[in-house]
Amino acid sequence: MEKLLISACLLGVSCRYDGISKPVSVTQKLFEKYELIPVCAEIFGGLPTPRVPAEICGEKVITSDGRDVTAEYLKGAEEVWRLGKLFGAKKALLKERSPSCGNGIIHNGKFDGGLVPGFGKTAALLLENGFEVFGESQIEELLK
Numbered sequence: 356m357e358k359l360l361i362s363a364c365l366l367g368v369s370c371r372y373d374g375i376s377k378p379v380s381v382t383q384k385l386f387e388k389y390e391l392i393p394v395c396a397e398i399f400g401g402l403p404t405p406r407v408p409a410e411i412c413g414e415k416v417i418t419s420d421g422r423d424v425t426a427e428y429l430k431g432a433e434e435v436w437r438l439g440k441l442f443g444a445k446k447a448l449l450k451e452r453s454p455s456c457g458n459g460i461i462h463n464g465k466f467d468g469g470l471v472p473g474f475g476k477t478a479a480l481l482l483e484n485g486f487e488v489f490g491e492s493q494i495e496e497l498l499k
């Protein structure tokens with residue numbers, strides 16, 4: 356069965372910065388087609404839950420109270436990539452707009468809800484290494 360890395364918060368794990376999850380409704384269909392590998396880069400990077408929200412600012416990741424957490428985000432991305440390689444995954448379903456998992460659109464770094472083109476640290480690392488990355492609005496493509 357094909358392997359699929361998946362943001363743990365999309366499976367109902369309460370690992371988001373605000374201590375909640377964002378479960379998707381088609382979990383059973385995903386289980387039927389893929390061997391799911393749940394990951395959370397921000398937890399893997401050593402951050403607590405709940406945690407102060409962070410956004411991408413240029414090359415860095417900065418919390419809303421001004422702390423540079425780039426190292427934690429990069430470590431988490433490396434760990435997700437490492438697990439993906441270990442399990443032989445080639446695809447990932449990642450939570451949209453996250454500074455780790457966002458794929459193509461992310462928050463603008465001003466903590467005002469604005470969005471800009473860009474990639475979370477984990478999505479970027481996976482894409483650089485040949486993974487196909489999907490957001491939750493693209494789940495139907497994974498279920499074809």
Ligand code: SF4
Pocket residue numbers: 361362363364365370371372394395396397398450453455456
């Ligand atoms: Fe979800 Fe990814 Fe954020 Fe973890 S790092 S809470 S998996 S969006």
